[in-house]
Amino acid sequence: MTSLAASTPLRARAGAITSALKNGEVTQLFHLVPRSQQGALVGVLRGSFTSSLDEILLVAAIFTFAAAVLSFVLIRLSPINQTRTVWGDSTDWTS
Helix, strand or coil: HHHCCCCCCHHHHHHHHHHHHHHHHHHHHHHHHHHHHHHHHHHHHHHHHHHHHHHHHHHHHEEEHHHHHHHHHHCCCCCCHEEEECEEEECCCCC
């Protein structure tokens, strides 16, 4: 958030904006900045939301990939997978 506000006129209020966002006081942010800087504030808020969402989706993708790999490995190692049924007879393919 602070890095997004650094290139705008809001850099002097970056700490106050960050703490207000962390505390969930988004509506009060617009009372902190003058009307001429509210457009920049909207851009910073959108950018911080997008950045946070990207991080959340990246972590979710990593967990999903790890779950898929573990599922594949654990199913391949399962003893149920070692026994095959051929024409109604249970045949053990492990030996």
